[in-house]
Amino acid sequence: MNTARIKLTGKNPKQLDDICSEIKDMAQKLGVGVSGPIPLPTKKLRIPVMKTPCGDGMHRGGGGGNWETWEMRVHKRVLDVGANDRVLRQITRIRIPTEVNIEIELTD
Template sequence: MSAPRIRIRLKGFDYRVIDQSAADIVETAKRSGARVAGPVPLPTKIEKFTVNRSVHVNKKSMDQFEVRTHKRLIDIVEPTADTVDELKKLNLPAGVDISINV
C-alpha cells in the first residue's frame, strides 16, 4: 500500500496571489513535520474572446480579451495529524480556488 498523500491544487487569475498562497501552504506543512513536493506550476489556461467593437458597421474592427487561469500543484507526503490541523487553520486570500484530494 502506498504512503498517505495529500494533493492540493490551486487555481486563480493572479499568479502572485497563487504563489503567495502556495508558499504559505508549503511553509505550514514543513513546520508541522511533513515532507512537501512542490509547488509545481501547471500549464496556464488561456481563454480568448473576440467581440465586435461596433454594433452595426465595421465588421473587421474587433477587440480581443483573454482570461488566464494559473494553476499550482502541491503534494504533501506522509502528513501528520498536526499537518491536517494546521492546514485547516490556514486562511487563503480571495481569488484562490483550492481543491484537496487525499
C-alpha cells in the same frame, strides 16, 4: 504513507505563489515531506468581440480593425503534502482569497 494533493487555481500567480509558500513552510515546520509547488500550464481563455454593436465596418475596407480580444489567464499550482491530521487542520485554517480555488485530494 498517505499524501494530500493540493491543487490551487486562480487568475493572480502572485497570490498562488504566496499561498504555496505558506503551505510549504507550515508543512516543513511540522516535519512533513512536501513536494512542489509544481506550476501547471496556464489556460488562456480568449473571446473576440466586435467594437461596434451595429455591425458597421464589416463591409468597409475589409473590416479588420473592428474586433477586440479579451483574455483571461487561469494559473494552476500543485503541492503534494504528507497527509497528517495536524498539517491538514492547519492548511484548512489558512486565509485564502476568494479569487483562489483550492482542492485537496487524499491518496494512498
